[in-house]
Amino acid sequence: MPSTPQRRRIARRLTAAAAVLAAAVGVTATALPAGASSDPARHPGRTVDVQLLSFNDFHGNLQPPQGSSGTVEEIQPDGSKKTVEAGGVEYLAQSLRTARKGHPYSVTAAAGDMVGASPLLSGLFHDEPTIEAMNKLGLDVTSVGNHEFDEGRKELTRLQNGGCHPKDGCYEDGRKFRGADFPYLTANVTDDRTGKPLLKPYSVWQRNGVKIGFIGVTLEGTPDIVNAEGIKGLKFHDEVETINKYARELDKQGVKSIVALIHEGGLPASTSYNYNCDSPGPGWGSPRSSGAETGGGISGPITEIAKNVTSRVDALVTGHTHQAYACTIPDPSGTPRTVTSAASYGKLYTDTTLTYDRRTKDIVRTSVHAPRGVNHVVNRTQPKAADMTSLIAHWNKLAAPVANRPVGRISADIAGRGANAPESPLGDVIADAQLETTKPDGKGGAQLALMNPGGIRSDLAFKASGEEGDGVVTYGEAFTVQPFTNMMNVVDLTGAQLITGLQQQVSGPNAASPKILQVSEGLTYTLDMTKTGADRVVKDSIRLNGAAIDPAKTYRVAMNEFLAGGGDGFPVFKDGGNKYVGPSDLDAFTGYLAAHSSADSPLNPPKADRITVVK
Incomplete structure (x- = not known):
């Protein structure tokens, strides 16, 4: 509807009334610099x-x-x-x-x-x-x-x-x-x-x-x-x-x-x-x-x-x-x-x-x-926005049949995204899950697994926000941790390529902000952060099941398709050969939780002691 002088006068009165009401309930406007108006819509000054x-x-x-x-x-x-x-x-x-x-x-x-x-x-x-x-x-x-x-x-x-x-x-x-x-x-x-x-x-x-x-x-x-x-x-x-x-x-x-x-x-x-x-x-x-x-x-x-x-x-x-x-x-x-x-x-x-x-x-x-x-x-002590509560309830109702399905039990919080150390307990769990899923002959024959830290999007909390009960891990919570549903790949890498991959965690594009891969059980090495670039990875310390990595030997390595494609600054992984494509990383994770936990025997957080860090 077109504006008229009468309509503009009414609008100005409403604006003024709103300002008075705001003052009455204690709402304070930000102070304006010299030359500005306290009501710029009515009296525009030089600055606002x-x-x-x-x-x-x-x-x-x-x-x-x-x-x-x-x-x-x-x-x-x-x-x-x-x-x-x-x-x-x-x-x-x-x-x-x-x-x-x-x-x-x-x-x-x-x-x-x-x-x-x-x-x-x-x-x-x-x-x-x-x-x-x-x-x-x-x-x-x-x-x-x-x-x-x-x-x-x-x-x-x-x-x-x-x-x-x-x-x-x-x-x-x-x-x-x-x-x-x-x-x-x-x-x-x-x-x-x-x-x-x-x-x-x-x-x-x-x-x-x-x-x-x-x-x-x-x-x-x-x-x-x-x-x-x-x-x-x-x-x-x-x-x-x-x-x-x-x-x-x-x-x-x-x-x-x-x-x-x-x-x-x-x-x-x-x-x-x-x-x-x-x-x-x-x-x-x-x-x-x-x-x-x-x-x-x-x-x-x-x-x-x-x-x-x-x-x-x-x-x-x-x-x-x-x-x-x-x-x-x-x-x-x-x-x-x-x-x-x-x-x-x-x-x-x-x-x-x-x-x-x-x-x-x-x-x-x-x-x-x-x-x-x-x-x-954005603190949680303030009132909730009612329209957002309704929106969440609406979508939760649609998601409930999938989201609320229990997939495992944990005995305590398992830190992942928020862990301060290069190696996280949840990173170890995920790497172990990927190795176990792809280890059998005919399913990849993996000897070790590597997981990029950016793919771990959350912790697993013992007492989550849902109503399923303490220690229960739902499919929705597992999805929050692994939301990409990347397919698992198993590839051939020489020992030399594997060593290069570990060095790429702290060199090249990752030199300024290292991306430390999470490793499956059996793979250990030392990370010396007092050094710079690739030298931070102590080559002589890299071992698989106690044996030193042989640069000339071929190893079967499991990782998600994103990492296998050279993602996150790991170009050497693109050179992996004899590729096997397995289930999704999320399926590997939920399957591992189901196989290794129960109400009587929940999964305990691992020690996260596979990477020794020297500072």
Whole structure:
């Protein structure tokens, strides 16, 4: 209906009344800089504060993640550290809605991996439940991540545009999946044939004359960490070059305020979410809060990206490493610029204030007024968002016949994703399961098994969030640990190739951030972290069932198809010969749990003593 002077007057009165009501119930708006209006919709001043709420790597975790996957570490005022349970979309939605109160200019963005490697509640339905949840909680825009390509380009396009799954169809009669209300941005992912981005390269958020452009990219190395079938016909380009290209394009269109959503990240010097990674000194700023650890900054790929992305970009929202940080890193001109990441699984969200100048149409970025991001815990002590509770209940009802089937028993928590050591107890269980499944003659004849750590997505919690009872492992919980359902492969590798594979854990693409393979029973070796690169693997220590690995001998090695294809920076495994294809890794895992546990004799956590670490 067209606007009229009378309608606008009514709207202004309603806005004013809402402001009075908010004040009465104790809702306080963020203070605005000099020249700005407390009600910018009515009296726009020179500047206005735009609230940027962001998160990353949600991975379909609609329900609170179990075990250590669902906790964050918090530094207390006295310097001690506290573990806080966090996450779950009921609490994430509530946190974001609470944060938006009093902020007439608020935009919510994400940095990829909203789906993929998801627990069964979302994964069983090809992540349609997660897209519905993101629509409801008000996500405005996101970049893609590598996991958005787990099921291929056509499935990503379906998640964006809607429609029933091509094989499984619609999950309810008369109910068609409508797709994402928000744009997925793929600026650096192009079609081989056309050379054009797979989906939109950027999006412009607008409100009352305020315009902010968002450019979305995933890591250039995506082909190295996803199955080749999922990215067939696509090219992944340099993050910095792509962002700079589209920043120029937005600038020419008059969009001067720009945020880059980058599915690539860094490694902070502390595991605490409220750690201050801004070291005192030139270009880094100063500590922001008393009682917090200071110094150290972050390392990893995002640091070089941040230093080289054009100054036209005002803030970087990042992800992929599942770490928490809120830093300032100087842009190419030396001006401070915020770089943030909100861990993973919806355990945190970042609140960044962008001061928008209406005259220049740009974000104010000076040493005094640089945008600052702060991470907040999505705690589970707050009320749940009722619409998310209903959404979870709806999909849980559909999933229940599959999800609630018991597959085993455990005597205590078995740490996997959250384990601090290179070797995890759950990693040992999974490797043993893969070896046992593929060891018999005629089923691969495997002598050892290797498991990539990134494929272990959660712990097994003794007391899980469901109602099945303590110690019972359901199919849904097992699926959460192993959601990819990769097929098991057994290949011939020489001893020399096996040694090279172990060295590739800590060299080449994995030198800066090692990916330590989980190994089956009987394989032992020493990892000397005081050394560098491939030398960290002590070759003379590598033994199978007590015997030294013979470089000239051939061994039958079991691993999932992703690892056998050279994924995660292990190109030597692609050279394996005499391939045998077995059951899925999930079937191997659930079969092992069933065979090795019962109500009277639950599975105990293994000692995780196969890899000796020298620090």
